[in-house]
Amino acid sequence: MKTNAPKSLRDRIAAHVRDIPRSGIRDFFDIVSSRDDVISLGVGEPDFVTPWHIREAAITALEQGVTSYTSNFGLLSLRKELSSYVKGLIGVEYSADREILVTVGVSEAMDLALRALIEPGDEVLYHEPCYVSYNPIITFAHGVPVKIETSVENSFRLTRAQLEEKVTEKTKVLILNFPTNPTGAVLSRKETEEIAAFAIEHDLIVLSDEIYGELSYDVQHSSILAVPGMRERTVYLHGFSKAWAMTGFRLGFSCAPPELTEAMMKIHQYTMLCAPVLSQRAALEALQNPAEDIAGMRESYAARRNYMHSAFQEMGVECFLPGGAFYMFPTIGKFGLSSYDFAMKLLEEENVAVVPGTAFGACGEGSVRCCFATAFDDLKEAMPRIARFVSRLS
């Protein structure tokens, strides 16, 4: 009997995983990590530590021996608070029993939603530049990622015309992320209504990642969920990482009609079981005793946004003023370097780390991402270094 030669381990990895390229962020991170005394504007998280009363709640829970599993859906007390919070924030009410699922970060909630909805060959629309995970997790769910490229000329907004251009018979899901990582783009009420009308007309499910919803600076965040007719076709995704500075707690949640929540729950219970109980207790404290946590941090980000924006203007770098999140996405194409080369040279010559725009999709070419949730002393040091660098390129 003839036996085949054994396959290499690499060949045994599922093709749809093997073929996904390594994240550009990881490559760049490896280079940055090898250097000393770098001022990094390359992080995707707040520079604040989680407010003390929230940390204290987690410590107290641990002292009390709260170390067990919770309901697969998450603590009911937390889901009730989440229901009130979302109602207060957006004006849409969800049942704590059947429509809210507590997850390990928004990332898990997004993954669950995609896996619950997508069948092989289904197309998923999403807008670039975007958070690095969307394209790969659509692929992991055996869907077909269909990107819509947004640009600085259009303030990185998503228009109905762009959507119509990409929609097909196979389109099933639309992913939205406003305010957007990495551009800070926001949508007006009118724009969300246009996108909602498109989703309704084409019978799409919308996965709305609103992790930066509370971090809007000039106008109130406008959620697509608030548009009449959207509740029944939207999975609202949110979490505690950004607005409450709780990235390490890994706690997110989804709000969706019972049928969708139940489908996501099936995957969640067999893979993750439940979100960590200590993180859930911390989140409960965050919602029950909100203090001025979010407002204080938002004020601080807004000031640093203003500082970074005027610094870029002074050095003659065109820069879209972000309406939300805590990133700036300046246009550096005129200096004749690719985004990656610009970031590499800036790192080598001035020891400042920014993330090449291409990490967030090919249309990020010509930009770099700078996080202004960075200690002001670091910003005061980093911006003159960037100015010095671009003056040499000019």
Place this chain on the structure above:
Amino acid sequence: MDELLKLLKNNAKESPENLAKLLGQPVEAISEKIEEYEAAGIIQGYQTVINEDKLEDGPVTAVIEVRLTAEREGGFNRIAERISRFPEVRSAYLMSGGYDLLLFVGGKTLNEVASFVSEKLSPLSGVVGTGTHFMLKTYKRNDVLMHTPDENERPQISP
């Protein structure tokens, strides 16, 4: 408290130019506002937060509870202001509860502070009694943590 005061409270050395950029206002407007605050006595002065535990010749600080006799006119004001004028007294607060005045008193040595209490403070007419507590270590002063090591290993690049 307005945004400008918050920023100055956090760092009194921040330049008007940077404050203007942070708040999205002209430099002149910021400078004028600061002058207004100074003129109105809202900004009383600018100080440095020093971790005195790290100084070799750091001062000795005592927290002193003082019980006073109230006067017919003006209550505790006259005596409290008199006590506040001693250079050894860094801070003085009128308090509710078991005593009337809370003092933060600094001196070069423990003896110097003890002498202040026994020779200057206690003999004052109107001072009924004192309770002195010496500070051993400062963990936090004016919103600044003094001894907290930063053990947070944040990645320098993240999505």
